[in-house]
Amino acid sequence: MKRRAGALTLLLLLSGCTDGEREPAPAPSPTPAPSFGPGAAGAGDPYFPTYGNGGYDVGGYDLALRYDPAAGKLSGTATITATATQDLSRFNLDLARLTATTVIVDGAPATVATEGNELVVTPAAGIPKGRGFTAVVSYSGQPGQLENEILGAGGWLRDGKKGAIALGQPESASTWFPVNDHPSDKATFRLAMTVPDGVEVLSNGTPGNRDTVDGWTTWRWTEESPMASYLATVVIGQYRITTATHAGRPMVTAIPESLPANGPAARSLARTGEITDFLETRFGPYPFRANGGVVVDEEQIRYALETQSRPVYGNTFFATGENTSVVAHELAHQWFGDSVALTRWQDIWLNEGFATYAEWLWSEHNGDETAQTIFDRSYRAFDWTEAPGDPTPRRLFGDAVYQRGGMTVHALRKTLGDEAFFKLVKSWTTDHRDGNVTTAQFIEAAESTAGRDLDSFFEAWLNGETQPPKP
Known part of the structure; x- marks a missing residue:
């Protein structure tokens, strides 16, 4: 008696196979193994090809540092969260004049080499493209300036035995923390800076709690909006700090104790909120969660810089009286250059x-x-x-x-x-x-x-x- 071919039997016959002789499905193609390679030792900027680095994108910097003004020594750790943009065998960080003692990548010790102002980090295992990773860098030394043969010096400037300022454009951050030092790689920023009691610390973003232990005080600052590295700053020394609230956000201004409490510098900074309100009518909502400004002695710097959420001004701008023009200039940068970089x-x-x-x-x-x-x-x-x-x-x-x-x-x-x-x-x-x-x-x-x-x-x-x- 003949059996009627079912749909499966007919399909097998048409395909040239009989019952019991089904052809095995082809094996899936193996996923190619990552081809790990080193990240570039520069971001590729046409003007400054060696600034910054390639192969990864930083999400945030979390710095826990200690500075001794008398000795001029900086030490601590930088925790860097990032994402690989290629299959990474190794990557570079910019770090000038300071020594990294250990680097831990995702919990495992990494191999570290120094090539000029480049810190070359080789993790224990390659990092696949698209994977997030964390690098913890312990480092120390006496920070200083980066000499640019075209544009002059920028970076960490020691103020005798009283304090210091970190400032400069187009590069400065690498003089005080390991960084991808190019504005194309913006990242959030947290700073805990420990200094002797009686010394003030100003930085970017919103102020946090302060702790005092054994004669040392830790100041905390947080910038939650992504920030270009050259906009990071720290100002350490003897300052009169004024903290208020304007438009629902902290307004922190500071002038050196060596300047008059109600002098032209202080009066100019006091108009920061008023000027911000006006610029909002022209440029749109102010882009950050904090505002303010810091004036430093003219002997230290003779320029102003739009350090994010808290510009820094050399006192030379206020030497002949109140000057709100420079305040308007640096505040406008909060939109043009800082938020939109x-x-x-x-x-x-x-x-x-x-x-x-x-x-x-x-x-x-x-x-x-x-x-x-x-x-x-x-x-x-x-x-x-x-x-x-x-x-x-x-x-x-x-x-x-x-x-x-x-x-x-x-x-x-x-x-x-x-x-x-x-x-x-x-x-x-x-x-x-x-x-x-x-x-x-x-x-x-x-x-x-x-x-x-x-x-x-x-x-x-x-x-x-x-x-x-x-x-």
Whole structure:
């Protein structure tokens, strides 16, 4: 008696197989083993190729440090959380003038070598791409300055036997903690700094609890928003600290005890909240959870820097009286340069052009010269052979970046009209909050707002070597 072929039998016959002779399913292809390799010893910035490192992305730095002002010695640990962006056999950290004694990666001792200002870390096992890892670096030494043959010194500056300041641009962080020292790799930041009793410590972000044990006090600061490494700071010494609340966030300001309690520096910093409120009407919501500022003696530094959530000012800016223009400049950087940071140093006009323009806006709001008046004066007197679009490392902080950058911003405002311009600015700071940007992205955003091509405008204002037509 013939059996009727079922669907399975028919399928087997059609495929050339009979009952009991089913062909085994093919074995799955083996997953290729990771090909581990070293991370790059530089982030690849066209201006500063050796700054920063490749192969990983830092999520946060947690520093537990101790500083003895009398001896000038710094010691402690840095706990670094990161994610591998390639299959890593080893990775570099930037660390200058200090000695790492041990590095523990994911609980296991790593092999450590020093090559100049590079700390080369080889974990006990490779780290696959996409996997998070933790490195704990114990280190110590006498920190100091990084000498840049083009831009001068930056980093840890000892103040005799009283204290110290860590500050500088485009690099400084590596003089006091192991770091991926390039703005393209932003990370959160926590600091516990232990110093002798009677010595104050200022840093980024919100203040935490203080503990005192055996004549030493530990000060704590936390910056929860991602931060470019050059914006990290610590100021140690004898300071008058004022802590208040403004717009629901801590407002911490400080001036040296050597300066008058109600002198021009203190009066200028006292207007930080007022200036922030005004800039919010132009640039959108203030991007951080804390605010404030620190003034240091002019003998130590003669510049100001937009260290995140708490700018640092050299007292030279207040030597002849109250100066809110520089406060407006550094506070504007909290939006332009800090929250919205650079991907590469070539585009620094995005930071300094908007911060310069903030000075002009504040001047007009404060009843002084209008933005148009300042623009007209700069437009008449400027050397147009200098352009900000590609200033070169030597002119990273030149007039083209600041003044022509500010004029570019004003010219764009006149070209778009106030409504479209301020809509662009507020959407830019919102869309790229806590991120990194390039000039090309800004041009694209401006063209989207304008609804037309602006290539000729930006080419003339950012790259041209002759005076652009006045808008």
